[in-house]
Amino acid sequence: MNLCIVGTGYVGLVSAACFAEMGNTVCCVDVNPKVVDMLRQGKVHIYEPGLEQLVQRNTSEGRLTFTTDLAEGLENALFVFVCVGTPSRADGSCDLSYVHQVARQVGQTMKDYKIVVDKSTVPVGTADQVKALIGEELARRGLDLEFDVVSNPEFLKEGDAVSDFMKPDRVVVGTENVRTAKLLEALYAPFARSRDKLVVMGVRSAEMTKYAANCMLATKISFINEIANICERVGADVRDVRMGIGSDSRIGYHFIYPGVGYGGSCFPKDVKALIRTAREHDFTPQLLESVDEVNDRQKLVLPGKIRAYFAEQGGVEGKTLALWGLAFKASTDDVREAPALAMIRALTAAGMRVRAFDPVAGATARQALGENDLLEINGKDQYAILEGADALAVVTEWNQFRNPDFGRMKKLLKAPIVFDGRNLYQPETMAANGFAYFGIGRKPVAS
Ligand SMILES: NC(=O)c1ccc[n+]([C@@H]2O[C@H](COP(=O)([O-])OP(=O)(O)OC[C@H]3O[C@@H](n4cnc5c(N)ncnc54)[C@H](O)[C@@H]3O)[C@@H](O)[C@H]2O)c1
Ligand SMILES: O=c1ccn([C@@H]2O[C@H](COP(=O)(O)OP(=O)(O)O[C@H]3O[C@H](CO)[C@@H](O)[C@H](O)[C@H]3O)[C@@H](O)[C@H]2O)c(=O)[nH]1
Incomplete structure (x- = not known):
């Protein structure tokens, strides 16, 4: 089949490469000429495991092309x-x-019949707006061409985007048109070989499904973060509590990892957008407002612990914090709404120096944070930034931080203090290695 994909970011490029991999002919259109130039040379502008190889193979085999010209993209699609x-x-x-x-x-x-498929996350009613705008422009041209507008929200996660797209849990298609649903079923058939995955529904329900999914997941995270904060105050350990509740299949182990709050380009914006939609329809979305507030507060929990620890030593001003992880989660270079950024802003505003390391997100973080005399970003060595630092904070759960050389860390740090925003380490191990350790919702252990 012939496809045009408009927008070559995390969703567009991954979708394009995966559709091309299944034998379709895909033309990608982006307004950014630099991105299009890079992609034409087989270089991928975002970090997404497995994506570059897929793009290179399909480009060289002629199934995947890139342009800034929408007319070219639409030609055969x-x-x-x-x-x-x-x-x-x-x-x-x-x-x-x-x-x-x-x-x-x-x-x-x-110039001819098109099925316009909305994959971007958009509020309920957007497909109607898209339909009206296309119709308006066609009328301006004096044309009466047929077209269809379908909602097909995307559920991939950054860092796992290629495998999520290749093996989706479900494919939601919002359309009232049976023929269009059949065509999309055929397009997605190679991604649904193990079982039937297409869930067909009305356009508005499909648009709402995307927000409901993200808000449910965000709710789970704010819930466990709230439980973690209570655990800390009552001498319980959230790690044990998670195991205890996760074993109930109605709850499950997934998406109940406490931490530094959810970030990324989706949960924060989608929770806020659904709140707005509800309010525009005279409904107070009490639960979602709390989910959002709890998350904003959670981003400041670790900086709060750091400030509390150094309060006895005259505060954080003039102290140096080594920070592991800038991306909003592991396996991505994306720092949109990353908790690390909120933390850096809060601590440097209080006069603390921050030396940060991230295996891939150094450049995107530098761009997002701008000039800051108190901030230094190192993309080469997680140990180098520890030398002479007053403490270490771990903010992103990159695998290389999970089992570090504690002996080396202890030698390099001025004092053996670790603030663990992802609960990567065990309080007992840290105490045995002579570290003062502060996790999220953990039971304190005397060192
Ligand atoms: N990032 C994710 O993990 C994810 C997952 C599911 C859904 N979504 C949703 O998918 C949508 C896209 O997200 P993303 O993260 O891929 O965005 P992105 O910012 O990475 O990419 C968007 C791309 O669109 C291009 N663009 C903007 N206007 C254009 C135009 N008129 N013509 C052609 N190109 C244009 C931009 O140059 C950019 O390259 C959003 O609605 C998002 O909420 C994102
Ligand atoms: O138990 C958990 C799970 C996640 N997170 C945090 O939640 C955020 C989002 O993580 P994740 O969902 O893995 O990444 P995204 O790439 O933002 O993916 C989400 O947002 C996408 C865009 O809408 C959806 O398509 C995906 O299904 C949805 O998982 C990150 O900051 C994570 O660190 C936690 O704190 N605890």
């Missing part, structure tokens, strides 16, 4: 996937300007 960003506006609502822009451009450019 039956499906037009909209994969552009839908960031938060200052008031928390979803900024649909890129989606609207694409809809208008499609209406201005299309």
Whole structure:
């Protein structure tokens, strides 16, 4: 089948490469000429395991092409996937300007029947807006071409994007048109060989399903973070509590890891957007508002522990913190809404020096944080930043931080103090190695 994918970010590029891998012919369109140039040379501008090889193979075999020209992308395509960003506006609502822009451009450019598939995460009712905008532009051109607008939200996770796309739990398709549903079923059939995965529903239900999924997962994280904060105060250990509740299959072990709060380009913005939608419809989304507030508060829990620890030594001003991890989670270079950024801003504002290491997110973090005399970012060596630092904070759960050389760490740090925002280490092990250790919701152990 012939596809046009508009937007070559995490969702667009992964979808394009995976569809091409299954034998489809895919033309990707992006407004950013630098990105398109890089992709044409087989270089991928984002860090996503396995993606570059997939892009290179399909490009060299002619199934995957890149352009800045939407007309070229639409030329032979039956499906037009909209994969552009839908960031938060200052008031928390979803900024649909890129989606609207694409809809208008499609209406201005299309020459024959198209199925416009919205993969971007968009509020309920957006497909109707897209339909109206395309119709408006066609009318301006005096054309009466047929087209369809479908919702097909994406559920991949960054860091696992390729395998999530290749083996989805489900494929949600929102359309009232049986023929269109059949065509999408055929397109997705290679990703659903083990079992039937297509869930077909109305367009509005599909748009809502995406928000419901992300809000459910965000709720689980805020819930366990709340439990962790209570555990700390009552002398319980959240690690044991997680094992205890996770064993109940109705609860499960997944997505109940406490930590530094959820970040990324999806949960924070999608929870806020659904809150806005509910409020616009005169409904107070009490639970979602709490999920969001608990998360904002959680991002400051670790900096709070650091400040409390150094309070007895005259505060954090002039002290140096070594920080492991800048990305919002492991296996990505994405720092959008990353808890590490909130932490760095809070601590450097209080006069603390921060020396940070991340295996891949150094450049994106530097760009997001801008100039800051109190911040130094090192992308080469997790141990080098420890030398002479007053403490270490671990913020992202990269594998290389899970089993570090504690002896070497102890020699390099000025004092053996670890603030563990991901509960990677055991309090008993840390105490045995002579570290003062502060996790999230852990039972204190005397060193
Ligand atoms: N990142 C994820 O893990 C993820 C997962 C599921 C769903 N989503 C949703 O998918 C959408 C895209 O997210 P992303 O993270 O891939 O975004 P992104 O910011 O990584 O990429 C968006 C791309 O769209 C391009 N673009 C913007 N306007 C354009 C236009 N008019 N024509 C062509 N290209 C244009 C940008 O240049 C950019 O390369 C969002 O709605 C997001 O919420 C993201
Ligand atoms: O038990 C957990 C699980 C996750 N997180 C944090 O939650 C955030 C989001 O993690 P994750 O969901 O793994 O990454 P995303 O790439 O943001 O993926 C989410 O957002 C995407 C965009 O909508 C969806 O497609 C995915 O299904 C959904 O998992 C990160 O900061 C994680 O550290 C926790 O704190 N505890």
